Amino acid sequence: MINIQVEDNNGARQDLEVPVDMGLSLMEMLKAYEYDIQATCGGMGLCATCHIAVLEGGDGLPELNDNELATLDTLPDAEMNSRLACQLRCNDQMDGLVIRLKALQEA
Numbered sequence: 001m002i003n004i005q006v007e008d009n010n011g012a013r014q015d016l017e018v019p020v021d022m023g024l025s026l027m028e029m030l031k032a033y034e035y036d037i038q039a040t041c042g043g044m045g046l047c048a049t050c051h052i053a054v055l056e057g058g059d060g061l062p063e064l065n066d067n068e069l070a071t072l073d074t075l076p077d078a079e080m081n082s083r084l085a086c087q088l089r090c091n092d093q094m095d096g097l098v099i100r101l102k103a104l105q106e107a
């Protein structure tokens, strides 16, 4: 198990306990915690409804893949710390990660 925090619009952080042995993506994990992520592309890195900003602890994350980069490129609100949660597989390097859900903020 690792711990990830999700910061809401008010700066409050929710702690999530995330298993790393199930091969789940961060998007699937967030959905399991009932965050309202549509994931209309099914985790293909195309719909950007799983757009997150990495606020802390992103050093161990893998490089952006081509799909992710191309999709983030189409978003007006993408920033240097933007990622697509469906392209990140939960693993030990993500312990202590703090994220904000960008797609939900716009709603």
Ligand code: FES
Binding pocket: 027, 038, 039, 040, 041, 042, 043, 044, 045, 046, 047, 048, 049, 050, 051, 084, 085, 086, 087
């Ligand atoms: S679920 Fe569609 S881009 Fe991540």
